[in-house]
Amino acid sequence: MEKEADPVALWYLSEALGRLSAELEREDILPGAQVLLDAMRTEKYNSSDIEDLSKALGVLSAKLDREDILPGAQVLMDAMRTGKYGTLVPLSKALGALSAKLGRDDILPGVQVLLDRMKTEKDYYFNLPDLSKAIGLLSAKLEREDILPGAQVLMDAMKTEKNDSAALQYLGAALGRLSAKLDREDILPVAQVLMDRMKVERNNSHDLRYLGAALGALSAKLEREDILPGAQVLMDAMRTEMRTERKDSDVLESFSIAQSFGALSTKLDSKDVLPGAKVLLDRINVEENGDDPRPSRGWDFRAIAASAQLSAAIVAFSAGLDSKDALGIARILLKRMKAEKDNIHARVFHCGTALAALGARLDNEDALVVEQLVLSHIGTELNPEKLDLLVKTFARRDAAARRAVSFPPYRRPVPIEQVYVDLLKNPLIVGETRATLLAVLEEATGQAFQGDQWRFVDWATQTEAGRAMQLDLESPPPWELADHRPRSLSATTDDAQESRPEVSRCSGGD
Numbered sequence: 001m002e003k004e005a006d007p008v009a010l011w012y013l014s015e016a017l018g019r020l021s022a023e024l025e026r027e028d029i030l031p032g033a034q035v036l037l038d039a040m041r042t043e044k045y046n047s048s049d050i051e052d053l054s055k056a057l058g059v060l061s062a063k064l065d066r067e068d069i070l071p072g073a074q075v076l077m078d079a080m081r082t083g084k085y086g087t088l089v090p091l092s093k094a095l096g097a098l099s100a101k102l103g104r105d106d107i108l109p110g111v112q113v114l115l116d117r118m119k120t121e122k123d124y125y126f127n128l129p130d131l132s133k134a135i136g137l138l139s140a141k142l143e144r145e146d147i148l149p150g151a152q153v154l155m156d157a158m159k160t161e162k163n164d165s166a167a168l169q170y171l172g173a174a175l176g177r178l179s180a181k182l183d184r185e186d187i188l189p190v191a192q193v194l195m196d197r198m199k200v201e202r203n204n205s206h207d208l209r210y211l212g213a214a215l216g217a218l219s220a221k222l223e224r225e226d227i228l229p230g231a232q233v234l235m236d237a238m239r240t241e242m243r244t245e246r247k248d249s250d251v252l253e254s255f256s257i258a259q260s261f262g263a264l265s266t267k268l269d270s271k272d273v274l275p276g277a278k279v280l281l282d283r284i285n286v287e288e289n290g291d292d293p294r295p296s297r298g299w300d301f302r303a304i305a306a307s308a309q310l311s312a313a314i315v316a317f318s319a320g321l322d323s324k325d326a327l328g329i330a331r332i333l334l335k336r337m338k339a340e341k342d343n344i345h346a347r348v349f350h351c352g353t354a355l356a357a358l359g360a361r362l363d364n365e366d367a368l369v370v371e372q373l374v375l376s377h378i379g380t381e382l383n384p385e386k387l388d389l390l391v392k393t394f395a396r397r398d399a400a401a402r403r404a405v406s407f408p409p410y411r412r413p414v415p416i417e418q419v420y421v422d423l424l425k426n427p428l429i430v431g432e433t434r435a436t437l438l439a440v441l442e443e444a445t446g447q448a449f450q451g452d453q454w455r456f457v458d459w460a461t462q463t464e465a466g467r468a469m470q471l472d473l474e475s476p477p478p479w480e481l482a483d484h485r486p487r488s489l490s491a492t493t494d495d496a497q498e499s500r501p502e503v504s505r506c507s508g509g510d
Contacts, residue, residue: 001013001014001017001032001035001036002031002035005039007039007048007049007050007052007053007056008052010035010036010039010052010053010056011052011053011055011056011059013032013056014032014036014056014057014059014060015056015059017029017032017059017060018059018060018062021060021062021063024063025063026063026064026065026068028063029060029063029064030064030068032060033057033060033064033068036053036056036057036060036072037057037071037072037075039053040053040054040057040072040075040076041075048090050075050076050079050090050091050094051090051091051093051094051097053072053094054072054076054093054094054095054097054098055094055097057069057072057097057098058097058098058100061098061100061101064101065101066101066102066103066106068101069098069101069102070102070106072098073095073098073099073102073106073107073110076091076094076095076098076110077095077107077109077110077113079091080092080095080110080113080114081109081113088113088114088117088130088131088134089130089131089133089134091110092110092114092134092135092137092138093134093137095107095110095137095138096137096138099138099140099141102141103141104141104142104143104146107138107141107142108142108146110138111135111138111142111146114131114134114135114150115135115149115150115153117131118131118132118149118150118153118154119149119153124157124161124164124167124170124171125166125167125170126170128153128154128157128170128171128174129170129171129173129174131150132150132154132174132175132177132178133174133177135147135150135177135178136177136178139178139180139181142181143181144181144182144183144186146181147178147181147182148182148186150178151175151178151179151182151186154171154174154175154178155175155189155190157171158171158172158175158190158193158194158214159189159190159193165197165201165206165207165208165210165211166210168194168197168210168211168214169210169211169213169214169217171214172190172194172213172214172215172216172217172218173213173214173217175187175190175217175218176217176218176220179218179220179221180220182221183221184221184222184223184226186221187218187221187222188222188226190218191215191218191222191226191227191230194211194214194215194218194230195215195227195229195230195233197211198211198212198215198230198233198234199229199233202233202236202237203237203240205237205241205253205254205257206253208233208234208237208257208260209253209256209257209259209260211230211260212230212234212257212260212261212263212264213256213259213260213263215227215230215260215263215264216260216263216264217263219263219264219266219267220266222267223267224267224268224269224272226267227264227267227268228268228272230264231261231264231268231272234257234260234261234264234276235261235275235276235279237257238254238257238258238261238276238279238280239279241253241254241257242254242279242282242283258276258279258280258316258317259316261276261316261317262276262314262315262316262317262318262319262320263316265316265317265318265319265320265321266319266320268320269320270320270321270322270325272320273317273320273321273325274321274325276317277314277317277321277325277329280314280317314329314333314354314357314358315354315357318354318357318358318361319361321358321361322361323361323362323363325361326358326361326362327362327369329354329358330355330358330362330373331373333354333355333358355393371394371405371407372407372408374390374393374394375394375407375409375419375479376408376409376479377390378390378391378394378423378426378479379409379477379479380479382428384428384433387426387428387429387433388432388433388436391423391429391433391436391437392433392436394423395420395436395437395439395440404416405419407419409477409478409479410478411478415469415471416444417441417444417445417469417471418471418472420437420440420441420444421441421460421471421472421473422477422478423437423477424437424438424453425476425477426477434451434453435451438451438452438453438456439451441456445459445465445466445469447459457473460473461473
């Protein structure tokens with residue numbers, strides 16, 4: 001480190017030293033920290049270099065004291081005051097990397113620079129949101145009264161902006177970054193401004209999606225009654241737009257409105273959210289049944305882009321759904337994944353993403369229903385892309401729970417680990433899909449298999465804990481693929497291990 005001048009190289013060297021620091025004392029680390037401090041004081045680096053050096057110092061800070069870190073923080077705040085390195089955001093990120101060992105009073109001078117700049121900034125799209133993001137990076141060490149002046153700048157801008165709804169979205173997102181340290185009463189007036197504007201623009205879907213996104217960014221500090229009027233405007237717009245859309249842009253705006261509504265759903269009751277979810281489900285069924293009158297154009301950008309937006313909307317909605325509602329949507333998504341023949345990578349991926357989000361809303365009984373449905377599809381699926389998503393959806397559910405499950409392919413309840421083992425016997429489950437199953441087996445067993453199926457086989461057959469689970473590694477799984485019937489876990493590997501001479505050990509204990 002003492003000979004190196006490249007900030008990126010110093011960062012990597014500091015990371016390496018940091019990995020050793022658990023066994024070191026402060027006095028052992030100080031020389032490396034001093035190298036970084038000396039480099040930060042030089043005039044030859046730009047803001048990106050300073051950020052790298054600060055992150056490197058932050059890596060070492062666990063074993064350092066406040067007085068060791070403070071000179072570096074002072075360099076950064078001096079640079080922020082003088083504008084030596086131009087943009088303030090990288091310098092604030094660098095200061096944030098050091099802030100764990102600093103106190104509120106140590107970083108307030110830098111925060112004041114950011115607040116002063118916010119008061120004169122008129123760029124609502126980039127500069128003002130960036131400055132608020134910079135304050136947000138330091139907010140863990142700040143109090144409400146430190147944050148409030150910057151928040152007030154943003155709220156004043158939102159109250160006076162009358163024409164540009166997109167700017168309001170950016171300002172709302174910026175205010176949302178600061179809201180963790182604010183009170184509901186601080187946020188409520190500007191939320192009301194947004195909802196009043198939404199009522200005026202209720203027939204303008206283009207503006208509504210921006211306004212809804214801005215309200216969603218503030219919703220963490222609001223209550224149901226605060227956001228319900230805005231949510232109602234968005235839901236009414238969803239009903240109208242999804243029945244009348246005719247162009248690609250209309251489709252994307254429809255689902256963007258749905259996303260904005262979904263972002264509010266964490267503060268709504270299931271009864272508030274379900275009508276909006278019903279609109280989405282009706283739209284899924286229209287496309288699924290081929291009832292959409294719009295002609296397909298080539299590779300159908302509309303369908304792929306809309307499925308991405310639809311997935312994001314359902315993911316957002318899922319927080320406000322109860323288990324029974326989530327189960328109904330999950331059934332439809334599974335049917336859609338199974339039926340999809342075109343644009344596999346895009347549409348199936350988006351349906352799988354939405355299905356995984358819904359899984360978190362299911363109680364144990366309904367989760368078992370979804371697991372059963374997913375497993376029935378896995379047992380007959382030959383498309384690797386669909387299979388990968390189905391396996392990942394199934395494996396996400398409650399991986400660490402040591403429980404017996406009852407699925408129709410099995411004649412009796414079996415440990416969930418046995419189901420994972422039977423999935424590994426599928427010759428089409430390779431690569432990342434196999435690694436997913438091994439990862440949940442690691443979580444369930446408390447072992448480390450490092451993505452290596454043979455490590456798991458060794459553990460299951462050669463250790464007391466593994467043998468005690470009595471996992472069946474040899475018998476075929478209780479379902480069949482159309483053209484494949486796996487013989488055993490040891491027969492499914494797709495690499496050089498296929499001819500491994502020790503495979504016979506899978507059948508025995510010792």
